[in-house]
Amino acid sequence: MKIGVDLDNVVVPLYEEMIRLVKEKYGIECKKEDWKKYRMCDSFGITEEQLEQLYKEMCLDDTLLKIKPIKGAVETINKYSNDFEFYFITARYELAKKKTLEWFRNSGLIYKEENIFFDSEKAGLANKFGIKYFIDDNIDVVLNMAKYGIVCLLYNQPWNKELLEDGVMIKRVYSWKDIDENFKNILNKK
Numbered sequence: 335m336k337i338g339v340d341l342d343n344v345v346v347p348l349y350e351e352m353i354r355l356v357k358e359k360y361g362i363e364c365k366k367e368d369w370k371k372y373r374m375c376d377s378f379g380i381t382e383e384q385l386e387q388l389y390k391e392m393c394l395d396d397t398l399l400k401i402k403p404i405k406g407a408v409e410t411i412n413k414y415s416n417d418f419e420f421y422f423i424t425a426r427y428e429l430a431k432k433k434t435l436e437w438f439r440n441s442g443l444i445y446k447e448e449n450i451f452f453d454s455e456k457a458g459l460a461n462k463f464g465i466k467y468f469i470d471d472n473i474d475v476v477l478n479m480a481k482y483g484i485v486c487l488l489y490n491q492p493w494n495k496e497l498l499e500d501g502v503m504i505k506r507v508y509s510w511k512d513i514d515e516n517f518k519n520i521l522n523k524k
């Protein structure tokens with residue numbers, strides 16, 4: 335069974351760094367609970383260009399390397415590494431590849447480098463690989479996955495609150511403990 339996992343704000347709490355950097359670089363105070371739309375520029379007074387600039391800098395400096403995984407992510411993925419084949423599909427730019435792979439090497443995760451992909455067309459790719467379940471925090475990604483019949487665990491974040499779970503194709507999860515429960519159920523169903 336193949337399971338797809340998004341990186342940012344599912345495994346890596348990138349939002350923490352984004353909030354810090356936007357304050358530091360542009361003097362704009364952002365609170366996570368006010369982050370109601372997926373793209374930061376749609377939630378706060380930051381321009382598309384400023385955001386783009388920030389992303390590009392982050393891809394190359396050491397910001398990405400320093401971020402510690404979200405609680406339970408490494409433990410849960412490793413616990414099921416013999417039961418499932420995990421694919422990590424991120425919409426990060428190719429520019430971030432070197433730093434991202436370095437982060438993986440230091441993460442403690444059990445993973446295969448050939449199963450890490452940098453692609454914003456996640457659903458098509460997931461479908462091509464035969465992925466059955468996908469974990470993501472982006473509403474658009476989740477809805478696209480559903481079109482291919484891929485069940486999604488929607489990782490709860492303030493920017494995805496408006497998407498209603500149906501409990502079948504889309505299930506909202508609040509932590510990696512919840513994901514662990516779902517993995518257990520998937521195994522029991524096999």
Ligand SMILES: [Mg+2]
Binds near residue numbers: 340341342343471472
């Ligand atoms: Mg994400």
